[in-house]
Amino acid sequence: MWRDNNSDSKGVASRVTFQDYKSPKTNPVCDIECRDEGMLAGLQDFIDSHPKGDILIVLHQMGNHGPAYFRRYPPEFEKFKPTCKNSDLSRCTREEIGNAYDNAILYTDHFLAKIIELLRKNDPKFETSLFYVSDHGESLGENGLYLHGLPKAIAPDTQLHIPALMWFGSNFTDIKISALREKVNQRFTHANVFHTLLGIFEVETSAYRPEMDILEEARPPKK
Ligand SMILES: [Zn+2]
Numbered sequence: 372m373w374r375d376n377n378s379d380s381k382g383v384a385s386r387v388t389f390q391d392y393k394s395p396k397t398n399p400v401c402d403i404e405c406r407d408e409g410m411l412a413g414l415q416d417f418i419d420s421h422p423k424g425d426i427l428i429v430l431h432q433m434g435n436h437g438p439a440y441f442r443r444y445p446p447e448f449e450k451f452k453p454t455c456k457n458s459d460l461s462r463c464t465r466e467e468i469g470n471a472y473d474n475a476i477l478y479t480d481h482f483l484a485k486i487i488e489l490l491r492k493n494d495p496k497f498e499t500s501l502f503y504v505s506d507h508g509e510s511l512g513e514n515g516l517y518l519h520g521l522p523k524a525i526a527p528d529t530q531l532h533i534p535a536l537m538w539f540g541s542n543f544t545d546i547k548i549s550a551l552r553e554k555v556n557q558r559f560t561h562a563n564v565f566h567t568l569l570g571i572f573e574v575e576t577s578a579y580r581p582e583m584d585i586l587e588e589a590r591p592p593k594k
Contacts, residue, residue, distance in 0.1 A: 372417065374410040375431040384429070404442055407432045407482045411489060418493055425572055426497075430486070434479055435509065437518055440471035444478035451477075465512040472511055487538055499540035500571060504564055505533040535559070537585075545571075550589035559585055 373384035376392040392398040392410045400409035410430045418426060435443055439458045451470035455463030483503055490499040508530045510516035519530045539546065566583035569576065570590075581587045 372427070373429045373431065376405060376407050376410055376433045377431045377436070380429075380431065402445055404433070406445060407434065407479070408485055411485055414489060415492070418497075422496070427568070427572065432479065432482065434505070435472060435475040437472070437509065440468070440475050443471075443475035448474050448478045448481070450474060460517050468517070469511050472509065483536065490538070490540055494540040494542060497540070498543040498545070500543050501536070501538040502564075502567065502571070503534075503536040504561070505535065506561075508532050545591075546586050546589040547591060548589075551586065554585070554589070 372388045372390070373380050374390045374392055375384075376398065379391075380389060390397060393405050395401045395405065398405040398409035399412050400406040407430070410432075414428065417428070433443060438460050441454050441456050451473045453467050454471040454474065455467035456471075457463055460468055483501070486501055490501060493499055507519045508528075509519050510527060510529050513527060513529055516527060516529075519526075521527070521530060523531070537551070539548070563583050563585050566580050567585045569579045570581070570584035570586050
C-alpha cells in the first residue's frame with residue numbers, strides 16, 4: 372500500500388492501493404498543511420486485516436521539501452530560532468534558513484519514532500522492519516547554492532548525499548546486525564533500494580541482483 376503526503380507515486384503505485392493524505396478529508400493531523408504523522412492513522416487496522424500476509428507500506432513524506440521549510444512542521448517543533456518565515460529564501464539569513472530546515476528534520480525524527488513505535492507493537496506477530504531513504508539532499512547556502520535538483524554532473528555533494536536509516540524488530544532474524552554495522556560507511560545509491568526490498572521480502576525473481584542488496588552480506592548462510 373502507498374500512502375502519500377507529498378506529490379504522488381509517479382506511477383509506481385498505479386497497480387496497488389494508493390491513498391492521498393494531503394487533505395483533511397483523509398489526514399486527521401492538519402494545521403497550516405497536512406502532517407506526515409497523519410499517514411499513520413488507521414494503519415494498525417490495515418495491518419490487522421492482513422494477519423498472515425507480507426505487507427509493504429510506503430509512506431511518501433512531505434518531509435523537508437523547501438523552499439517553505441518553516442511550513443514543514445507544527446509550532447511545537449520550532450526549537451531552532453530565529454527561523455526563515457518566507458518562501459523567498461533571499462529575504463532570510465543563512466542561519467534562519469538552516470534553523471527552519473533543522474526544525475523540519477526534528478519533525479521527521481518524531482515521525483520516524485512514531486513509525487518504530489507502531490512496528491514495535493506489531494513485533495510479536497511479524498518480522499518488522501523500517502527502511503527510510505531520503506530522495507535527495509539539499510543545499511543550504513554552501514557556495515551560494517540553495518535547494519536541490521542541479522544536474523548530477525554539477526550537483527554538490529550536499530544535494531547528492533542522502534540520509535538513510537534501517538530499523539529491525541526482534542523477530543527479524545534474517546540478518547546479523549553486527550555484520551550490517553560494518554557496512555555503515557560504505558556508499559550506496561537509490562539503485563540499491565529495489566534489490567534490498569526484494570531481499571527483505573524474499574521475492575524470487577530474475578530481476579533480483581543480490582550484489583545490489585544492502586543486506587545480502589549481513590545474512591547468515593542458508594542451511
Ligand atoms: Zn524531493
